[in-house]
Amino acid sequence: AQKVTQAQTEISVVEKEDVTLDCVYETRDTTYYLFWYKQPPSGELVFLIRRNSFDEQNEISGRYSWNFQKSTSSFNFTITASQVVDSAVYFCALSEASGTYKYIFGTGTRLKVLA
């Protein structure tokens, strides 16, 4: 069965700390895609990154980095030197490439960055 688990419901950090948000997925497909989205207090989800199952290279974008490990079925997201503006709910998602449409969101991790 397909599943996305974000075990951390809420994380609080002090500004400038590094923080890692965990995402563990389950799928039987060999071809799939993983995503991270940010939902700030305004409510609109913002797309952050897409990664396909054949590309295990880590990605860095400014203070954001992503670690994809197929061996542990994880796609973790790290924010370096966190800022108050990073406070939001972050969702991990999985999309399979075969069969009927499946796009599964995790339950989200609420990140609070304190000044």
Place this chain on the structure above:
Amino acid sequence: DGGITQSPKYLFRKEGQNVTLSCEQNLNHDAMYWYRQDPGQGLRLIYYSQIVNDFQKGDIAEGYSVSREKKESFPLTVTSAQKNPTAFYLCASSRDIMGYEQYFGPGTRLTVT
């Protein structure tokens, strides 16, 4: 600017009334989606559409209806049959249905009393 618009931002209705939420995109995307989000919860898929004149039920379609007569528009009607309609509704679109990132609108917060 390309994007997705949803209107209105806030909507209030009396119980027993149908209400239609608007969603328009100018991204030239084929696929569109409607999600419901309850406080402190994740997203639940209501309906999705892969292409014009086609749509499929998601996980919680009961009490909702949609249409997809134009590529850029995917309105959602919350009918009186929906038991708990008060929620935050998010519309999204993507280039295709498989494997692409979704772009979201700002959402409509519906309150039914």
